Amino acid sequence: MRQVVLDTETTGVDWKQGHRVIEIGAVELLDRRLSGRHYQQYLNPERPSDPDAIRVHGITDAFLQDKPRFAEVAEEFLAFIAGAELIIHNAPFDMGFINHELRRASRKPIAPPVLDTLVDARRRHPGQKNDLNSLCRRYGVDNSGRELHGALLDCEILAQVYLAMTGGQVDMGLDTGKEIHGGAAQTMAPMPGGPALRQSPLRVIAASAAERELHRRYLAGMGEGACLWPQDGSD
Known part of the structure; x- marks a missing residue:
């Protein structure tokens, strides 16, 4: 165009x-x-x-x-x-x-x-x-x-x-314009001719070893055949 x-x-x-x-x-x-x-x-x-x-x-x-x-x-x-x-x-x-x-x-x-x-x-x-x-x-x-x-x-x-x-939502000043990866702040790449793009990273919280063990015991208590996925967290 x-x-x-x-x-x-x-x-x-x-x-x-x-x-x-x-x-x-x-x-x-x-x-x-x-x-x-x-x-x-x-x-x-x-x-x-x-x-x-x-x-x-x-x-x-x-x-x-x-x-x-x-x-x-x-x-x-x-x-x-x-x-x-x-x-x-x-x-x-x-x-x-x-x-x-x-x-x-x-x-x-x-x-x-x-x-x-x-x-x-x-x-x-x-x-x-x-x-x-x-x-x-x-x-x-x-x-x-x-x-x-x-x-x-x-x-x-x-x-x-x-x-x-015409390219997206207006920045309302609610974020810093930075994206965090491994503790380092990085500015998002700008759109040609426009302001920097801003995106909040997805926060991922992994289960602890104790939480995984509780989950395994819970699934084991459901009885054989009640659970269709592996109980050891391998998948």
């Missing part, structure tokens, strides 16, 4: 008001594992960004002046996402912008399948905050480098959140 985690940064909040995409980020998942392949492209939007938008992503108009227009990179972008299920947090926002850019470039809009992790998170955690930072805290995903929004960085973080959110 091939999936692509997708995110954009834009000049403002509404493409219907003429705002444009200034960065595309995408990260590939193959069979729920990060493949190492990613796509990132900064774009010249041919218009200034709103001051509020710059405060969010930190991408200045001057930085974007020499970057390509969307139409110039549309082919390579579409090739990267071709045949994949898209994973997007708040999909209507990003899909609205991407499809607007595609229409401007005389390309067909992207059709589903699209998985919206915001919708999924709200279903799993009703009444709670489900923005990306909140999900990182809930699922133990490191977002310490996310001082500003960035399309590729947010894709990498969202990929880990998605894998953790």
Whole structure:
């Protein structure tokens, strides 16, 4: 199964008001594992960004002046996402912008399948905050480098959140994340792109010699043929 985690940064909040995409980020998942392949492209939007938008992503108009227009990179972008299920947090926002850019470039809009992790998170955690930072805290995903929004960085973080959110129960902080074998503490192997897996070991208590002898006598008292298993504990 091939999936692509997708995110954009834009000049403002509404493409219907003429705002444009200034960065595309995408990260590939193959069979729920990060493949190492990613796509990132900064774009010249041919218009200034709103001051509020710059405060969010930190991408200045001057930085974007020499970057390509969307139409110039549309082919390579579409090739990267071709045949994949898209994973997007708040999909209507990003899909609205991407499809607007595609229409401007005389390309067909992207059709589903699209998985919206915001919708999924709200279903799993009703009444709670489900923005990306909140999900990182809930699922133990490191977002310490996310001082500003960035399309590729947010894709990498969202990929880990998605894998953790859809891969099992949330860690409720009731264990130490260690597994004990012969007195040595060992961290469980992490799932690629996700938090460490945690599993409590099965405790096995062996019977003492005295207990085994009492058990043998009890079985002997049941009479010949009453017991179908060996009475000496050999099996």
